[in-house]
Amino acid sequence: MNTNTAVIDTPGEGPVTGAGGPLEFHVVESQDGHHDEQHHEDGGGTMLGFWLYLMSDSLIFGILFAVHAVVGQRYAAGPSPADLFEIDMILVSTFMLLFSSITFGFAVMKMYENKLRGMTIWLLVTLAFGLGFLVLEIMEFSHLVHIGATPSASAFLSSFFVLVGTHGLHVTAGSLWLVVLLVQIHTTGLTPANRRRMLCLSLFWHFLDLVWIGVFSFVYLAGVLL
Amino acid sequence: MSDHTQHEAPGNYRSYIIGFLLSVVLTVVPFWLVMADVTSNVALALTIIFVLGAVQILVHVHYFLHVTLKAEQGWQAMSLIFTLILLVIVLAGSIWVMLHLEENMMPAHEQIERVRNLP
Numbered sequence: 001m002n003t004n005t006a007v008i009d010t011p012g013e014g015p016v017t018g019a020g021g022p023l024e025f026h027v028v029e030s031q032d033g034h035h036d037e038q039h040h041e042d043g044g045g046t047m048l049g050f051w052l053y054l055m056s057d058s059l060i061f062g063i064l065f066a067v068h069a070v071v072g073q074r075y076a077a078g079p080s081p082a083d084l085f086e087i088d089m090i091l092v093s094t095f096m097l098l099f100s101s102i103t104f105g106f107a108v109m110k111m112y113e114n115k116l117r118g119m120t121i122w123l124l125v126t127l128a129f130g131l132g133f134l135v136l137e138i139m140e141f142s143h144l145v146h147i148g149a150t151p152s153a154s155a156f157l158s159s160f161f162v163l164v165g166t167h168g169l170h171v172t173a174g175s176l177w178l179v180v181l182l183v184q185i186h187t188t189g190l191t192p193a194n195r196r197r198m199l200c201l202s203l204f205w206h207f208l209d210l211v212w213i214g215v216f217s218f219v220y221l222a223g224v225l226l
Numbered sequence: 227m228s229d230h231t232q233h234e235a236p237g238n239y240r241s242y243i244i245g246f247l248l249s250v251v252l253t254v255v256p257f258w259l260v261m262a263d264v265t266s267n268v269a270l271a272l273t274i275i276f277v278l279g280a281v282q283i284l285v286h287v288h289y290f291l292h293v294t295l296k297a298e299q300g301w302q303a304m305s306l307i308f309t310l311i312l313l314v315i316v317l318a319g320s321i322w323v324m325l326h327l328e329e330n331m332m333p334a335h336e337q338i339e340r341v342r343n344l345p
Binding site for chain 1: 261
């Protein structure tokens with residue numbers, strides 16, 4: 001008893017020691033005690049952490065896709081995709097997201113060139129495409145609800161609204177984030193923290209376009225064919 | 227490479243434009259397939275749509291998300307592969323199980339009638 005406590009309480013000697021000193025089981029902020037954002041210039045672990053978030057988010061979408069695969073043809077004597085979907089409008093919204101992806105890419109390139117003005121312009125163009133996509137989606141949803149194709153009409157429509165609606169919510173969140181980022185960039189400039197936020201949002205934005213590929217292929221195009 | 231150098235952009239204008247042009251082609255072809263009623267063979271059309279969709283996802287991962295095997299000491303690619311495995315299990319498993327369940331659970335209308343008309 002006595003000896004045990006003595007061993008653990010020995011100052012300067014942790015219970016577990018590695019080759020180069022005691023192992024750390026927690027995040028070490030910084031060697032010199034600074035806590036500012038300068039020490040996370042390349043994001044530290046933030047970029048990987050955000051990437052892991054995107055991976056978990058894609059699992060959410062994967063489950064929603066699986067649900068749609070299972071119940072996507074249960075029309076309950078209601079309308080089918082061929083009756084409801086206007087493929088030409090989906091093509092337009094697909095291109096909205098695709099254009100917004102490349103304009104965000106240009107904004108990131110402007111950031112690496114330290115051109116604040118060009119970056120802002122490309123971000124505003126991206127925001128416009130994102131909002132255009134959202135407007136088209138809201139118009140589509142309100143049209144569907146107006147003609148009675150509500151989420152409660154059939155299992156197909158339930159899973160359709162949940163899957164496409166979840167994607168739309170992500171785009172909404174991304175647009176809000178974009179507005180916040182524009183404000184942050186214009187109050188504090190191209191600081192390392194803002195660069196890191198910019199790179200996180202670019203991953204998020206491209207990821208949403210990637211999910212949309214699944215949505216238009218699987219929900220819209222395959223839905224209309226079947 | 228020193229820690230203090232300005233970080234290099236993972237992409238460049240050219241790679242973004244290449245990715246964009248590839249995505250345009252890979253988007254237009256499946257839409258054209260459906261909108262112009264190119265083929266009456268639904269299975270063939272579905273196969274083309276899904277293959278082109280998968281290719282476009284790879285294009286986005288490479289040209290827009292800039293996933294490389296080396297980024298984050300390989301953890302980025304590793305977590306992506308892990309997620310893909312999970313997605314394949316969830317999707318293929320759900321579809322497989324639920325279709326079989328359906329065969330056993332949902333008798334066709336005629337079968338119900340036949341049972342109902344049993345002497």
